[in-house]
Amino acid sequence: MNKWILSILALTMIFLASCKDDDGGGGTIDDDMLSADDLTDITYDPQTYELVVPCDFPEMEIPSDNPMTVDGVELGRFLFYDPILSADSTMSCSSCHLPSGSFTDNEAVSIGIDGVAGTRSSMSLLNVGYFYTGLFWDGRVTTLEEQALLPVEDEIELHTTWPEVEVKLKRSEIYPTMFRKAFGIESKEEITKFLAAKAIAQFERSLVSSGQSKFDQARCEPGVFLDPLELEGFELFTFEENEHPGCTHCHKTIAQLFTDNRFVNNGITDVGGTAVENLENFPDKGLGAVTGNIFDNGKFRTPSLRNIANSAPYMHDGSLNTLEEVIDHYSSGGFSAANSDANVMPFPLTDQEKAALLAFLRTLDDDAFMNNPAHQNPFD
């Protein structure tokens, strides 16, 4: 009897051992690859990813410990779109950052896997690789590698844990090979959240303007001009004349990114007056929650205006639905608080001028960016 039990036990152990490497797999990859942790038979030959940027764009600063490679960007694209990164495999990064919305979800606030709404509108990822002074609306991290780690474990976003994701990645049919090709790892066990974040960061750095917006064509290509209304809008946007404050105080054109990379209170929230203590009344303290400084309450990142018409609604809380409403807000001067940005002051605006500003903003439309095959969902 004992021998019989021992035999069954031995057979069971052999069976379990043989099953171990198939967890989460079952697929198209060579069986040896699935059954062994060793990945060294797979060629590791990293090719530099050539980032193509429009004329007059600055050179993007790539961290020396995460150079962009063709395989790294491709792995990042897969991870970005893969719901494997959420607890119930229903959502991915792309659920809130869709190409069709200039990598936003076009919602006022985003909703996570448990159906819980967040408090902020998803930010466009267009040209995000150039934002060196703090990411997210509140600037709480400084690098894309740090940023990519956070939504996975955020309770109202993907609501899982990295150890769980790492297990799924190691068991996957495709990812061990892709991590090998991207980073030269020698075994599945070397797959970590940090490498996953590096790959996602590489993909995000590839999300650069196409250079095909009318504004870029007018800047860079002979024979392309803004029409008179767009030109009038550009001048209103750029120059401070006739009581117009000049949108370029914050949406700087010099580096072509239409942001000054600062964090400001742009008067979108009424906190009840300009006394310092009223700064506690911001429902979302923004940068202040990061720094702990009351004078930073209600300050949020100046977003880029590139492709802005495709990333509605607007502001950190998604409270303005259209560009017309945005222009009306700034023309009104917004709400005053102790830390209001002094550049946000009321100014007169005729219907003609408003139409001109809108026409200019539409020259920043970048359909070619949104439709770029290299940015699309690889699982579609």
Place this chain on the structure above:
Amino acid sequence: MRKFSFLLLFATLFIASSCDDDTPKPEPAGDIQITFKGNYDGETFYTQKAYDYTDDMPVRFSAFNFFVANISLLEQEDATEETELIDIDFIDLGFDETQTAEAEAGVTVSAMKVPAGTYRGLKVGFGVPADLNRTNPVDYGSGDVLSKTSHYWSAWNSYIFSKIEGVADVDGDGQFETSEGEGLTLHMGTDATYTERILFPSSPIVVDEDGSINLTLNIDLKTLFYMPINEYDVNNDELLDIETFNGTHTDSELLIAKQLMRNFSEATALD
């Protein structure tokens, strides 16, 4: 054989000792720290604090920052020989009242390996010198002080040399309301506004070999607003009429910008 060994040893020692003599000795040098501190009417300056601008108009500032350039030590009062310390840097004195330690400490820039010696004066430029002002933030990496897109104004083809921002309670209702047009955005730039100041301390600046000295420059923000140009001082109280001239962005306001930058000379004192 023994003689040969002695000769070899002697030759080796000779060569070694002659090599020692060829090694250039480093020039005696020390380090200098220059600290910039902000004041308003003689008191430590804080952003977001209400100050009397005029008797009936309080003002709260939200930003006070500027580029400094061509900081040099002068060996003689005639400024014929300069020892350059710092080519360009950015000073942000925007500390609020939750940052008292930072405000009192000021912002320090350092120059290392300054030739030891006795110097008579210190030269400080305020703004971005013309040669650097021909460049723009795209020319620099993100860590460089000249990479600040927030301090470049494309319409001028110039860096913004200094920003003074805030809100004045123009209507006297006790509220500081940008939404009522009470904001103050004094942005100065273009080559014409670059200003240099030479300061002579009461006693010489002595840089000792391997020593370190600190020089403190106090800059009084209120002094920047003194406006000898009557056109911009409609109240005849010698201060810029910030109710009327609350920005300096157009060509017609260039004279104000020039005067504000020129006033850095008067506003700066060496401890």
